[in-house]
Amino acid sequence: MLPADVVSSLTRVDVEQASKRIAPYVHRTPILTSSTLDDLIGLEVHFKCENFQRSGAFKMRGAANAVLQLSQAERKKGVITHSSGNHGAALALAGSLSGVPVWVVIPENASSFKRRAIERYGATIVDCGPTLDDRETMVRQVGDETGATFVSPYNDERIVAGQGTAALELIDSVPDLDEVWVPIGGGGLASGCVVALQDSGARVCGAEPELADDAYRSLAVQSIQPALPPITIADGLRTALGTITFGILNAYRMDIRLVSETDIVAAQKLVFECLKIVVEPSSAVPLAALLGRAQDRENSGANGASRVGVILTGGNLEFQSC
Amino acid sequence: MLPADVVSSLTRVDVEQASKRIAPYVHRTPILTSSTLDDLIGLEVHFKCENFQRSGAFKMRGAANAVLQLSQAERKKGVITHSSGNHGAALALAGSLSGVPVWVVIPENASSFKRRAIERYGATIVDCGPTLDDRETMVRQVGDETGATFVSPYNDERIVAGQGTAALELIDSVPDLDEVWVPIGGGGLASGCVVALQDSGARVCGAEPELADDAYRSLAVQSIQPALPPITIADGLRTALGTITFGILNAYRMDIRLVSETDIVAAQKLVFECLKIVVEPSSAVPLAALLGRAQDRENSGANGASRVGVILTGGNLEFQSC
Numbered sequence: 041m042l043p044a045d046v047v048s049s050l051t052r053v054d055v056e057q058a059s060k061r062i063a064p065y066v067h068r069t070p071i072l073t074s075s076t077l078d079d080l081i082g083l084e085v086h087f088k089c090e091n092f093q094r095s096g097a098f099k100m101r102g103a104a105n106a107v108l109q110l111s112q113a114e115r116k117k118g119v120i121t122h123s124s125g126n127h128g129a130a131l132a133l134a135g136s137l138s139g140v141p142v143w144v145v146i147p148e149n150a151s152s153f154k155r156r157a158i159e160r161y162g163a164t165i166v167d168c169g170p171t172l173d174d175r176e177t178m179v180r181q182v183g184d185e186t187g188a189t190f191v192s193p194y195n196d197e198r199i200v201a202g203q204g205t206a207a208l209e210l211i212d213s214v215p216d217l218d219e220v221w222v223p224i225g226g227g228g229l230a231s232g233c234v235v236a237l238q239d240s241g242a243r244v245c246g247a248e249p250e251l252a253d254d255a256y257r258s259l260a261v262q263s264i265q266p267a268l269p270p271i272t273i274a275d276g277l278r279t280a281l282g283t284i285t286f287g288i289l290n291a292y293r294m295d296i297r298l299v300s301e302t303d304i305v306a307a308q309k310l311v312f313e314c315l316k317i318v319v320e321p322s323s324a325v326p327l328a329a330l331l332g333r334a335q336d337r338e339n340s341g342a343n344g345a346s347r348v349g350v351i352l353t354g355g356n357l358e359f360q361s362c
Numbered sequence: 363m364l365p366a367d368v369v370s371s372l373t374r375v376d377v378e379q380a381s382k383r384i385a386p387y388v389h390r391t392p393i394l395t396s397s398t399l400d401d402l403i404g405l406e407v408h409f410k411c412e413n414f415q416r417s418g419a420f421k422m423r424g425a426a427n428a429v430l431q432l433s434q435a436e437r438k439k440g441v442i443t444h445s446s447g448n449h450g451a452a453l454a455l456a457g458s459l460s461g462v463p464v465w466v467v468i469p470e471n472a473s474s475f476k477r478r479a480i481e482r483y484g485a486t487i488v489d490c491g492p493t494l495d496d497r498e499t500m501v502r503q504v505g506d507e508t509g510a511t512f513v514s515p516y517n518d519e520r521i522v523a524g525q526g527t528a529a530l531e532l533i534d535s536v537p538d539l540d541e542v543w544v545p546i547g548g549g550g551l552a553s554g555c556v557v558a559l560q561d562s563g564a565r566v567c568g569a570e571p572e573l574a575d576d577a578y579r580s581l582a583v584q585s586i587q588p589a590l591p592p593i594t595i596a597d598g599l600r601t602a603l604g605t606i607t608f609g610i611l612n613a614y615r616m617d618i619r620l621v622s623e624t625d626i627v628a629a630q631k632l633v634f635e636c637l638k639i640v641v642e643p644s645s646a647v648p649l650a651a652l653l654g655r656a657q658d659r660e661n662s663g664a665n666g667a668s669r670v671g672v673i674l675t676g677g678n679l680e681f682q683s684c
Contacts, residue, residue: 070392076482091638160398309681316413316677318638355638359631360682 048231048288050197055204055236062104062202065137069093069206071213071349074314077327081334084347085327086217087311088210091319091355095161098206098229098353099130099193105202106191107134115140117187122168122175124150125276126354127193132163143188145178153358194226195282204232207244210349217242218345221326223353224248224255224296225277227285233351234292242349246289246296247329249274249304255281256296259289273301276322276354297329304328311352323352370553370610372519377526377558384426384524387459391415391528393535393671396636399649403656406669407649408539409633410532413641413677417483420528420551420675421452421515427524428513429456437462439509444490444497446472447598448676449515454485465510467500475680516548517604526554529566532671539564540667543648545675546570546577546618547599549607555673556614564671568611568618569651571596571626577603578618581611595623598644598676625650633674645674 072087090098107119118141121131128144135142142163146155147170158165168178183190192199206229207220220237224230224246233244248256251272258265258281267280281289299307308324310331311317327350337344394409412420429441440463443453450466457464464485468477469492480487490500505512514521528551529542542559546552546568555566570578573594580587580603589602603611621629630646632653633639649672659666 096638312640312681313679316418316640318634318640357635359634 050235052238054201058105058201059205061108065104072315076314081330086214086349088351090353095130095133096356097126099126101205102199102202103130103134106198114189119191120183120188121191122179129157132158132161136162194228195284199228200232203229204236207233207236217349219243219245220349221245222351223322223325226279227281231285231288246294247326250298252277253298274322299328318355319352320354320357326350372557374560376523380427380523381527383430387426394637398636403652408536408671410673412675417452417455418678419448421448423527424521424524425452425456428520436511441513442505442510443513444501451479454480454483458484516550517606521550522554525551526558529555529558539671541565541567542671543567544673545644545647548601549603553607553610568616569648572620574599596644619651621650640677641674642676642679648672
């Protein structure tokens with residue numbers, strides 16, 4: 041285990057290189073706006089739609105960036121990860137597109153919807169028990185048997201640089217953003233955006249569910265706090281920070297705004313009804329934070345940013361007849 | 363009332379003129395594809411996303427085209443229509459953008475979701491009873507009082523030409539389509555596509571719910587059949603054809619494929635999960651038809667078109683937490 045104050049050497053150049061490297065494997069996703077939402081928030085808001093990304097989430101960026109940097113020997117033996125969500129599907133797709141075998145360790149109680157996506161992209165699923173211990177034991181065991189390289193969902197500089205490419209595309213399309221808002225789970229996307237937006241003039245702002253506020257507390261006490269029980273509806277944000285992502289966010293002194301479960305669902309409803317797109321609850325967390333801040337400002341009369349970006353992180357949601 | 367065999371003089375030039383006329387008032391909507399859906403259907407399918415159109419549906423095209431052709435005197439007195447759905451919201455927005463007052467007669471039992479959209483765009487809502495008689499009486503009454511011009515949701519050449527602009531954009535972006543699939547309610551969109559695609563090489567194909575198969579039966583017996591009770595989930599398709607739209611579709615001998623309610627929901631689920639976009643059940647009807655035909659062909663071994671377009675008509679759907 042690296043020390044908790046690990047200092048990453050990643051720079052904007054790493055993100056730019058990642059962007060070139062992964063270009064043939066990812067979509068340049070569209071950016072949507074809504075005058076109804078702008079009016080509600082009192083700002084011009086640009087939504088970077090990673091729900092339209094391949095595999096249905098920004099995770100494809102980091103996964104592709106990691107897989108494409110394996111040595112020939114590593115490529116042959118494949119990669120392994122643990123994930124019951126979007127990182128597993130993204131790594132499965134990145135492996136499939138580049139001929140690298142992929143193993144994904146997922147808890148037996150993971151939803152069949154997420155399981156099917158991982159299977160569809162051709163990865164080998166390895167079941168494990170529900171605890172963190174079960175998972176780590178299984179990853180080690182399969183890794184030992186196969187020689188597969190472990191690819192962390194977030195605590196890996198290749199992953200962080202890959203996720204940052206979303207922010208790079210966003211400011212390339214909308215150059216004069218004051219802020220870029222992201223949700224925080226393991227911190228890979230937030231860290232990548234911090235690195236990507238160095239010297240850009242755009243501040244990276246984080247948003248977290250109150251029921252998964254470990255990053256908020258970690259930055260407050262300057263040490264990584266463990267994940268809370270997985271209660272929040274924003275199931276992509278239930279993980280704790282890693283040493284690399286904590287190091288980057290802590291050095292940046294990132295501001296994180298907390299939102300309630302009710303606010304998350306209300307924001308998801310607004311995305312659905314105003315932008316007409318499907319996003320996971322985790323994706324709605326930054327919009328919930330922006331709406332909360334707008335409400336605060338209305339009460340206080342204060343002014344702030346005028347043009348902001350929001351990264352809508354993923355759209356892997358099972359349909360229920362509406 | 364015009365005779366049922368009315369012959370429309372609309373040509374592709376009318377649709378091209380409509381396209382220029384409405385350009386500042388509508389979006390050129392994106393076209394999405396999905397390799398998962400292509401594999402399922404065995405064709406290359408291009409989805410024209412009118413759910414991203416202003417007011418959330420293709421109806422904005424016809425409404426803008428009608429409002430923009432009013433005389434100065436007519437503009438002052440405003441327009442009136444009956445609609446508990448997307449035409450009402452579209453006319454409200456088209457009127458609001460061009461300074462024309464709008465009255466929308468809607469039944470008291472219409473959903474508050476649709477009512478709010480019409481209100482948001484600044485139209486005056488006039489409640490009426492639930493029957494066709496109630497509605498027509500109220501439209502006449504308000505029309506007499508205000509002098510407002512009646513704009514039919516579909517039985518109006520300006521509306522038909524306006525809706526056809528969606529097909530014009532589609533073949534402009536994807537020129538070599540074999541077929542363009544549309545759902546049929548009042549027939550405004552289907553007729554507009556027939557006119558727009560004259561001499562284009564692309565065949566217009568219709569799809570209708572089994573529970574609202576009045577257009578299918580109308581073309582079979584060569585006379586307009588009344589609408590069925592409003593049972594289908596595809597609430598945009600519950601209306602009967604008008605004289606103008608029947609005349610165009612009948613002369614064209616349009617093929618219409620019927621789909622079950624189960625197939626509509628399954629198709630809506632695929633759009634939601636594969637394209638990550640929100641569409642109304644009515645929008646999913648052509649995809650349901652394509653999936654049904656693919657199944658038939660698998661059984662029969664027959665071959666047909668290789669590249670088709672589908673117009674996804676609207677996305678005004680209330681969010682329910684998933």
